[in-house]
Amino acid sequence: MSMISLLPFVPVPALVGFIVLSLTPATLSRAVVIAIGVGAAVLPAILFAPVALSCLDGACVSGAVVPILSIDVGVFVAQIAMSLDPLSMVTGGTVAVVAAPVLIYSGAYMGSEPLPELRRYFALMNLFLAGMLAVVFAGDVILLFLGWETIGLCSFMLIAFYTKLPKAVSAGRKALITTRIADTMLLAGLMMLFLSAGTTRLDGMLAAVPSIDPWRLAPIAGLIALGALGKSAQFPFHTWLPSAMAGPTPVSALLHSATMVAAGVILLARLAPLFAAAPEISAMVAMLGILTAAFGALIAVIQPDIKKLLAFSTMSQIGFMVLALGLGAPAVALAHFAIHAAFKSLLFLSAGVMSHASGGSTAIEALRGARYRQPWAFWSFAIGAASLAGLPVITAGWYSKEAVLAAVWSSGPWGVPLWLLAAIAAMLTATYAFRVVFIAGSQSADLAAPPWGGLAVLVPLVVLATVAVVGGLSVGALISFAGGPPEDIPLLLALLGAAAPILGVLLARRFVRRPRELERIAARLRHVRAFRIEILYYYYFVRRFRHVATVLGNAEGTEAVAQAAALRREDIDVPGTVADDPAARAFGVDATKPDFIARVTDGQTPMVRLVSGDPVGRILIAVARVFVGSFVARFSPDQIDRAWMGFAGGFGHAWAQARRIQTGRVRDHSLWIALGCVGLLLFAWGTSWR
Amino acid sequence: MTGSDLIAMMILAAGLFAIGLFGVLARRGIMFQLVALEVALSGPALGFVAAGAYHADPQGQGMFILVLTLAAAEVAVGLALFLRIRRIAGSDDSDVISGMKG
Numbered sequence: 001m002s003m004i005s006l007l008p009f010v011p012v013p014a015l016v017g018f019i020v021l022s023l024t025p026a027t028l029s030r031a032v033v034i035a036i037g038v039g040a041a042v043l044p045a046i047l048f049a050p051v052a053l054s055c056l057d058g059a060c061v062s063g064a065v066v067p068i069l070s071i072d073v074g075v076f077v078a079q080i081a082m083s084l085d086p087l088s089m090v091t092g093g094t095v096a097v098v099a100a101p102v103l104i105y106s107g108a109y110m111g112s113e114p115l116p117e118l119r120r121y122f123a124l125m126n127l128f129l130a131g132m133l134a135v136v137f138a139g140d141v142i143l144l145f146l147g148w149e150t151i152g153l154c155s156f157m158l159i160a161f162y163t164k165l166p167k168a169v170s171a172g173r174k175a176l177i178t179t180r181i182a183d184t185m186l187l188a189g190l191m192m193l194f195l196s197a198g199t200t201r202l203d204g205m206l207a208a209v210p211s212i213d214p215w216r217l218a219p220i221a222g223l224i225a226l227g228a229l230g231k232s233a234q235f236p237f238h239t240w241l242p243s244a245m246a247g248p249t250p251v252s253a254l255l256h257s258a259t260m261v262a263a264g265v266i267l268l269a270r271l272a273p274l275f276a277a278a279p280e281i282s283a284m285v286a287m288l289g290i291l292t293a294a295f296g297a298l299i300a301v302i303q304p305d306i307k308k309l310l311a312f313s314t315m316s317q318i319g320f321m322v323l324a325l326g327l328g329a330p331a332v333a334l335a336h337f338a339i340h341a342a343f344k345s346l347l348f349l350s351a352g353v354m355s356h357a358s359g360g361s362t363a364i365e366a367l368r369g370a371r372y373r374q375p376w377a378f379w380s381f382a383i384g385a386a387s388l389a390g391l392p393v394i395t396a397g398w399y400s401k402e403a404v405l406a407a408v409w410s411s412g413p414w415g416v417p418l419w420l421l422a423a424i425a426a427m428l429t430a431t432y433a434f435r436v437v438f439i440a441g442s443q444s445a446d447l448a449a450p451p452w453g454g455l456a457v458l459v460p461l462v463v464l465a466t467v468a469v470v471g472g473l474s475v476g477a478l479i480s481f482a483g484g485p486p487e488d489i490p491l492l493l494a495l496l497g498a499a500a501p502i503l504g505v506l507l508a509r510r511f512v513r514r515p516r517e518l519e520r521i522a523a524r525l526r527h528v529r530a531f532r533i534e535i536l537y538y539y540y541f542v543r544r545f546r547h548v549a550t551v552l553g554n555a556e557g558t559e560a561v562a563q564a565a566a567l568r569r570e571d572i573d574v575p576g577t578v579a580d581d582p583a584a585r586a587f588g589v590d591a592t593k594p595d596f597i598a599r600v601t602d603g604q605t606p607m608v609r610l611v612s613g614d615p616v617g618r619i620l621i622a623v624a625r626v627f628v629g630s631f632v633a634r635f636s637p638d639q640i641d642r643a644w645m646g647f648a649g650g651f652g653h654a655w656a657q658a659r660r661i662q663t664g665r666v667r668d669h670s671l672w673i674a675l676g677c678v679g680l681l682l683f684a685w686g687t688s689w690r
Numbered sequence: 691m692t693g694s695d696l697i698a699m700m701i702l703a704a705g706l707f708a709i710g711l712f713g714v715l716a717r718r719g720i721m722f723q724l725v726a727l728e729v730a731l732s733g734p735a736l737g738f739v740a741a742g743a744y745h746a747d748p749q750g751q752g753m754f755i756l757v758l759t760l761a762a763a764e765v766a767v768g769l770a771l772f773l774r775i776r777r778i779a780g781s782d783d784s785d786v787i788s789g790m791k792g
Contacts, residue, residue, distance in 0.1 A: 663788065663791055663792075664787075664788030664792070665784070665788055667716075667723075667785070671715055674711055
């Protein structure tokens with residue numbers, strides 16, 4: 001049992017690594033920074049090993065927890081605890097085991113960055129890992145939410161790691177805002193659940209689920225599900241994930257495999273009894289899951305960029321997990337999570353090596369000939385792709401995906417159509433995965449690329465490739481360990497499932513031979529309305545956030561916006577809120593027409609111009625303008641901030657006046673002493689009055 | 691000693707103290723300020739004696755002795771300071787020594 005008490009210390013080395021790297025003022029040399037950063041990520045895996053071993057001995061049963069501390073606040077007791085059940089063991093093990101190779105790899109990948117950047121990188125990666133470990137081990141919602149927000153913040157800072165690149169910064173902002181919307185829903189859901197259950201411990205909350213009214217349970221489950229889906233980049237929150245590729249490759253490898261996007265899956269799996277009690281929410285989760293799985297696979301097929309392709313592939317694979325969760329098979333989802341984490345980080349790391357050798361370009365076409373330039377990177381990518389595609393029998397991905405498909409088949413009346421959709425998605429998965437493999441494996445004229453690598457690159461690739469192949473043997477054990485029923489798949493179904501990836505590979509071969517067909521499909525898909533959800537996001541959330549940030553960020557926020565609008569009226573393109581977004585340029589042409597609407601909405605945002613066509617929209621705009629003019633304007637330029645600044649500045653003036661009292665003259669001193677005595681006497685007289 | 695006598699004595703003591711305080715605040719010559727301080731000290735001393743006489747308590751006169759010794763010590767230190775200041779500043783104006791000005 002004593003090994004079990006190590007569990008709360010598993011995330012600690014990563015946290016210590018963050019503190020040492022970010023908060024200590026000592027100047028550290030490059031080697032020390034890398035050693036601390038990598039060591040702090042490897043130590044959790046080492047600490048976790050004895051815990052996992054004693055867990056396999058039977059120490060962890062479903063619902064076991066290690067209490068850390070409890071805070072008594074009157075009637076409420078906030079309990080902080082870590083769970084010690086199969087779920088946290090599987091997910092925690094995956095996170096620890098995947099993070100260690102990724103950090104070792106990034107020691108080589110980021111080695112040439114300037115020292116302060118390197119230090120920032122490792123500090124953030126360690127905090128990221130600590131937050132994720134807190135999420136997977138959390139036995140209470142407080143620790144869970146703290147870890148949840150930590151990974152959200154870290155993902156923002158890591159995606160926007162190259163702060164000089166506007167693309168990276170805006171990608172980070174997008175990820176932050178999108179996940180923040182989802183996090184708000186999650187927080188609301190968790191609070192409602194807390195109010196209903198009266199405890200912060202997850203096991204206590206799940207025990208209280210049967211006694212919660214159904215009409216109350218549905219919004220709770222819905223809010224938590226949306227929060228989890230936002231973190232997992234599922235439709236309709238999927239937009240942040242592809243642009244998150246702006247960060248360094250190891251960040252993508254960690255973000256896409258074991259951390260961040262997996263957090264939503266883990267949360268859904270942990271709260272599975274809650275969703276089992278709310279079947280309509282589960283159905284919604286399953287629908288969004290299959291939608292994202294199919295959709296992501298379809299878009300990945302037409303991607304010209306390897307990192308983008310892998311991003312959509314992550315979306316699609318997480319969609320499979322969410323589908324399994326929605327259909328009430330959390331153990332299957334977890335098995336797929338563990339296998340996916342291994343092969344997805346393998347894909348990212350080997351793709352990073354290959355694109356490094358292809359002149360730093362991430363375009364798939366640039367990888368042509370990688371098989372001859374970087375043979376081992378290519379073959380490890382091929383192994384990862386085979387596992388992603390789920391080639392029958394030999395890869396781990398086949399076993400876990402087959403388990404998902406079987407769970408879909410046996411899920412009830414909707415099982416068959418859902419299974420068909422999932423099988424098509426699986427076929428497309430093989431297509432996009434092998435399109436890259438075929439292109440990278442083909443001949444190329446340019447073979448004179450400098451080899452790049454070393455032990456720090458080779459070891460992680462070999463470890464992960466081994467897991468991606470051999471891991472398949474453990475899928476059945478994983479599922480039964482995580483509490484899932486043993487699935488006996490009908491032979492016909494297994495054969496059909498096996499046919500899907502093979503068909504997909506054949507399709508990939510055809511697309512590579514005849515790139516024209518793919519281009520035609522890509523051109524047709526570009527007009528699908530659903531793809532424009534990104535623009536709507538921009539309008540409703542990102543732009544608004546930026547506007548608020550501009551107004552609050554500097555004292556002249558509104559003036560700056562008005563000035564930009566005035567400049568824009570004179571046809572001068574100003575960087576800023578309106579001219580920045582793509583649709584504004586499209587609508588900007590209409591503003592030159594001098595009709596009534598144009599005059600009323602002159603200098604307004606394109607959305608306002610768009611809406612002002614009909615009478616209801618015009619009323620809305622009028623109301624909004626009055627509201628802004630009478631109420632919002634009072635707060636900008638930020639009066640509250642100015643008041644505080646004046647208050648703080650006033651102290652300086654007060655002290656300048658106060659020093660004049662000190663004349664240094666004996667007579668004045670005597671006067672103050674006398675006045676003080678009089679004051680004391682008056683006080684004594686006043687208080688002793690009867 | 692009746693109550694009205696005590697009140698008269700107390701008014702006299704308060705007057706003495708006020709005169710002394712006024713002298714300290716108004717005069718600039720250090721010598722005169724020391725003299726005014728003596729006058730101010732005699733006010734509370736008279737108050738002690740009067741109160742002691744009214745309550746028929748010898749402690750009032752004991753306090754008077756204490757005040758006298760206090761005044762003597764104060765004058766000794768004050769005169770020494772006065773001599774030092776005259777030598778350093780070359781003046782007996784207390785406003786000249788304003789090194790503590792803020």
